[in-house]
Amino acid sequence: MSGADLPTLPPVRLPTEAELARDALAVPLVTRAAALARWARPGVPVGAGAELLAEGLPEAIAALGLDAHEYATELTVEAWNFAVDTGLVDVTEEEGEPGTAAGTAAPGAELERLTAGTPEEILDIWADGLEAVLADAATPTIEDLLGDDLESFDPETFDLDTLEWDPDEEAAFLDSALAQLYLLAATDEDVAAGAMVPLPVVAAALVVPDGEEPEDGEEPSDETLEEVSSVMMRLDEQFRVLEGTGLLEYDPVDQTLIVAEGEEAADELPAEEEDLTRYGQVRLTPLGVYGVRRRMREAGLNAPAVGDLATAGAGALLTELPHRAHGAAQAEAEAWLADRDPLTAARELLTAARGTDEDAPLRRLGCQLALALVGAPAEPALREVLADRELGGLARVWLAERGAADVPPPDEDLIFWLTIDTLAAQLATVDEEEEDEENELRTLIDGLTVQHSSFFEHAWRVDHPATAEVLEAMGRLHPDRALAEEARKAALRARDRGE
Structure with missing residues (x-):
């Protein structure tokens, strides 16, 4: 399966690379590994696995100032392993008699990159070390693997393949x-x-x-x-x-x-x-x-970060915003607007929001989210679309919320068209597996029919591409059985009218 075939994960908010690099440099394991790399003068003897020999361990502990620490040995060994795994320390193998040093260590080339490199280089080093630690964390100890059979363990005859691991x-x-x-x-x-x-x-x-x-009240x-x-x-x-x-x-x-x-x-x-x-x-x-x-x-997964859309077109931005959590959507829109002229940006957003395709209601919902962050300089762009069938409703809402004068009231047709459009967008963002989201939509639908007793009589006539689908969804979600039946009948009439 290619990355394009995989589901897109929710976007995350990240600090800048410079901030992340500072965080990486402040990690105790990294600071200790760097200190040991600087301490590792050329010729430090190491074992066959690049480990520090017992005679060199006290000096390494002292170099880290851990002489009095309860876990001095463990912390020093972890830091040394991290230094070797990341190239902060270079190891040269040597031939020797059994029981003697199998090589020597010296400061590695990566040490300079860690201390004077770019944020990207620093994060690369940290990520390399992380991979090694993750591999160690996922590897059980011999004690864990053998359990009660540990006493009979013989390293020379031990076969890892015989274990259920x-x-x-x-x-x-x-x-x-x-x-x-x-x-x-x-x-x-x-x-x-x-x-x-x-x-x-x-x-x-x-x-x-x-x-x-388990269901509510059901014990696992x-x-x-x-x-x-x-x-x-x-x-x-x-x-x-x-x-x-x-x-x-x-x-x-x-x-x-x-x-x-x-x-x-x-x-x-x-x-x-x-x-x-x-x-x-x-x-x-x-x-x-x-x-x-x-x-x-x-690994090929689609894992976006907030800000990825800052340079995207207005259409791509508007399609994505409604699918994001409120805080992430606002941050994404702010990043997109940051380097744009407010009036020009508003016109771009409104142009991208037009359309009768399946994603158009989503884009208009995203347009509302983005325009909420644009101030008074954008007002001329909103007034330009007041007579537009697809954009006139959201333009009136934007202007009214800012107390603008001379905003013409919407006629009944526009009100119903905007209602269908808004519901179509909301339906497109609801995850059927999220009960809370579906309950919120059900409450919205119930409220609409309470406010407008003849809602379905008017709604099926709305000339909107999603009218039938919206009415069918209302029939499925409405908590009142009688009104749900009205919605289903209205959906059939809408489909008959469209044929």
Whole structure:
């Protein structure tokens, strides 16, 4: 499947590359790796896996100022591995006797790029290191793999193929978790603003497929609870590893909640009123959103960012805006308008909003969203289209909202045409799987028929390409059975009139 055949992910808001590069340089793992690269004078002996030898470790720890740190060795080893994986340290292999150094290390060419390179070069180095850490996070330890059989482990005869472990499956599991966090950052305004996501929410999303969530009041099965608990513990281990990369912010699971061997596990997830923070909470940092998006794009996915449409044509902008969350849509429109003359921009938007094609109602809805951000200089453009059948309604709304004088009132035909056009656009943006969105549309439809008792008698006569489809949708969604039947009859009359 090509990238063009894949669904487009919701757009995310990202800082500038310069800001992201500053974030990357401030990541503790990166600063320690750079410090070790500068410390690694030519000739530092390393082992066969490019690891620091035991005799060199104390000096490396001292170079990082970690002498008194509880996890000095672990942090130093992680930083050294990151330096090697990213090329901040170069390793030269050498021949030698068994048990001696297998090579030497020295500062690498990437160190200069990290300290004096462009934001793009800095982010490339960070992304290379992230890939290595992600691979490590998705790889279980020998202890995890062998469990009770660890005592019989013999490295010389050990065969990894005999274990029930699929590295591709492990990597896909972690990618799925990061994708869930990415989608929340793109679609949830609170998460985008920095709110943390409870770990049980992430785990449940991985365990329970979309569309199979329990009904309201229905308790999940014991098997589901057990699987969610297991996934939480798995994610807890992986997120602890990834936190040091700057990819995510993570508050780990409270250690007192972890069941010791031989004890009985809890048989239910935390109640809603319980402090969920004890069960872990997580979010992608802005740098993490950038990193996950970069990996998705490299995998061929369509993962846009807010601002991608800043240089697009007005038609492309208007078609996309209604599909975006309010904050993202406003930011996208602001970016598009930023370097344009308001009056010229308004005319471009209005021209692109015209049409009788299937996407035209969406473009007109997008036009309303964009024009809401344009000030008084755009007024002449709106007055120019007052007599236009397709644009006169939205022009009157724009002018009235700004208290403009001498705005001619719309006639009844225009009011009904604008109503059908608006409903057609709303229907095009509703996700049938999102119950809240459908309920909002149902409320809107109910309100229309309450305000206009003879709505359907007038509506079927509206000369709009989407009249029949809109009336059919009203018949499907209207909460009043009698009015729903009226809508269906009106839809049939509209179709007969159009034939």
